[in-house]
Amino acid sequence: MSSSQFDHKLGGPSLAFQPLYQQVAEYIKQLVxxxxxxxxxMLxxxxxxxxxxxxxxxxxxxxLNLLTDTKIVTRRQGVGTFVSEHTAQDALFRFFPLQADGKGAELPxxxxxxIEQVSPHKSVQSALTITSKEKVTKIERRRILDNEFCMLETIYLPAKYFSGIHERKxxxxxxxxxxxxxxxxxxFKTRDSIKAVLATEDDAKxxxxxxxxxxxxxxxxxxxxDGKLIEYRESKCRSDHYHYQVELD
Structure with missing residues (x-):
């Protein structure tokens, strides 16, 4: 990264009332x-x-410590600071909390x-703060752990952020x-809500x-x-010998 790419200024109108280290953190975040x-x-x-x-x-x-706490960057002792990336291992421990009883974390x-592009129904519009005129890509999947179907997922992605994804194979x-x-x-972050439901005939099949x-x-x-709502998903998880584990730090 050349010095000419540092083209934003600290202390702009949106940052002026923040402590200097927060201004630096916001600027680095914007560059990311x-x-x-x-x-x-590596930075x-x-x-x-x-x-x-x-x-x-x-x-x-x-x-950099602030950005590390929010998982925007990762610091490796004696090596340097790196832009975080969502590897399969990262996804396992941060974003897939369903586990089989008596077993450790496993990536399903x-x-x-x-998969198709559709008009969003009202719950999707509300969750993603979009209008009925905007398109979303709807993805339906089922997850497999230990050779058993454990979860059904319905995922909605705003077409404006995921152009052409519905055509991907x-x-x-x-x-x-x-x-x-x-x-x-x-x-950057997810917000989950959990409730108990009963399997429909389609779910059961x-x-x-x-x-x-x-x-x-x-x-x-x-x-x-950068603060955009980019995904809404509904997951139906088996609970007969699975549990939903969340670790807070």
């Missing part, structure tokens, strides 16, 4: 959003960043059932890495269980690093 550094790429040294921003190394260090496989098991590498949409079996319905809204 703009793809000045790619996912997995310049603290000394270089301090020189470019005309601040102390201590200020840069506090900014995903079987694509259907190479939808991978791990979507968040796919969003980041192919559509420049980096997942797809999950190979009895109709009326208790399931966990997990609805998720996903936000990108």
């Amino acid at each position: 959003v703009e793809r000045r550094w790619q996912p997995g790429e 310049p040294s603290e000394f270089r960043l301090a020189d470019e921003f005309k601040v102390s190394q201590g200020t840069v260090r506090k900014a 496989k995903a079987e694509l059932l259907h 190479d939808i991978p098991h791990t979507l968040y890495h796919f969003y980041q590498t192919d559509f420049n949409q980096t997942v 797809l999950l190979q269980i009895e109709a009326g079996t208790a399931l966990l319905l997990v609805t998720r809204v996903t936000e990108s690093i």
Whole structure:
């Protein structure tokens, strides 16, 4: 990254009332959003960043610590600071909390059932704050753990952020890495809501269980690093010998 790419100024109207280290953190975050550094790429040294921003190394260090806490960057002791990327391992421990009873975390496989571009129904409009005139891509999948169907997923993606995804035949098991590498949409945080429901006849057929079996319905809204709502999903999870595990840090 050349010095000419540091073309924003600290202390602009939107940052002026923040502490200096927060201004630096917001600026670095914006550079990540703009793809000045790619996912997995190492940032310049603290000394270089301090020189470019005309601040102390201590200020840069506090900014990088803040960005590390929010998982925008990753710091490797003795190596440097890197833009975070959503690898399969990262997705396993941060974004897929369903586990089989008595077993550790395991990354499931995903079987694509259907994908198409549709008009959003009201719950999708509300979740993604979009209008009925906007299009979304609807993805239906079922997840497999230990050779057993464990979850049904219905995923809605705004077409304006995922152009042409409904025509793709190479939808991978791990979507968040796919969003980041192919559509420049980096997942920053998710908000899950969980309630108990009963399996419908269609659910039962797809999950190979009895109709009326208790399931966990997990609805998720996903936000990108730059504050956009980029995904709404509804997941129906088996609860007979699976549990939903969440770790807070």
